[in-house]
Amino acid sequence: MVNRDAGIKAERRRWRPHYFRLRGWLRLAIVLALVIGIMPPAPSIAFMEEGLFTPEQISLPFDKERALKAMVRIKSRVYFAISVYDSTRQAEAARAIVHKVFLPEGITIWPVVVDKGFLERLRMDPGLRLLPMFYEIATAFEGVTVFPQQRYVPLQGAAAGFFISADGYFLTTYHVMREEIEAAGRTAGSRDPITCRYVSFEIPVIERGVIVGYRPLENVQLVRHVSARESKAGLDAALLKADIESPAYLDVHLGGVQADEPIWVIGFPIRTQRDQQRRAHIGYPDADGSLRITRGKVWQQLNETNFTSTADGLSGCSGAPTLDEEGRVVGIVQNVYPKKEASRRAVVFSGGLVHVDIWAAVRRLELDAVLGDRER
Secondary structure, three states: OHHHHHHHHHHHHHHHHHHHHHHHHHHHHHHHHHHHOOOOOOOOHHHOOOOOEOHHHOOOOOOHHHHHHOEEEEEEOEEEEEEEEOOHHHHHHHHOOOOOEEOOOOOEEEEEEEEHHHHHHHHHOHHHHOOOOHHHHHHHOOOOOOOOEEEEEEOOOOEEEEEOOOOOEEEEOOHHHHHHHHHOOOOOOEOOOEEOOOEEEEEEEEEOOEEEEEEEEOOOEEEEEOOHHHHHHOOOOEEEEOOOOOOOOOOEOOOOOOOOOEEEEEEOOOOOOOOHHHHHHHOOOOOOOOOEEEEEEEEEEOOOOEEEEOOOOOOOOOOOEEEOOOOOEEEEEEEEEOHHHOOOOOOOOOOEEEEEEHHHHHHHHOOHHHHOOOOO
16 A cells, blocks of 8 residues: 555656646636637626616516516605815704705705815715716805805716506615605504605506606605614615506515526616616616626625625616515615625625515515515
């Protein structure tokens, strides 16, 4: 046995130089392949995690038209009252005496107080200036150099919701409905229906599988929702009801998700300015507030309420449905992940999304009666 071991070691020593030479040649071959472009082609669009695809650009393993018809576009009637001061001290003094105002006409006046140094920061950081509110600030004060100054500008963009029953019930997040909830003084949570005034709703008009416009939803009620505390902790959900028969609705799956499980998200991402060549290679246009579909996989379960995914998405995807391979809802989009990537991903894709597990939302909002006996 000893002699046999010695022979094996000698054989390994004899082959070692050839092994290292071979490894060197392999490295050189890989480098050359990258330089002259003969590496295998990039994965197909269906398996890319970056991408804010229009419905026409992506195929789905479930009924695409049904999923599109089940969507609701949600807009807050918010006007920012933006005041810019010369100094931080002036801005802090002004900030201490302003507060959000809810007008009886259904408009929210949201005061925003900054100093001119913050404007300069927005000018220097293209990702930051693309975010909601910051974009409105940067645009309203483009070229302004004399302060103090004030501007009133509307919030741009929208968020998402989705029908879960044939009789008009749909889900979104608490933070999408925040203005409505705060105006009614219901931040502790509520189960008493109220008619929405500070938020508007639209549903897509679809012809031959293509979205050709949007139709407003009237007389929408906020039926029940979690508290502000629960929302901040991750259980971010709200139930609404439109006075219509749903154009389509999505089934929900309460069996949970598994790591690496493929998922799809349908939302309304508002703005991106990503590299044109990279977008052309992957095959999607910059986001512009229109409906987009993204794909990724489940990453990890954060807690009993939330999980993360590798899917693309940003502002405008809040409240969007997270769908499995059968087109069933397994989650609701809450935020980007990690949050520090929010100001970067508008120009360079990074990170993923945080989702509310649909099981947690169904349990907290007590949706058994809404869902009925359908397959879950």
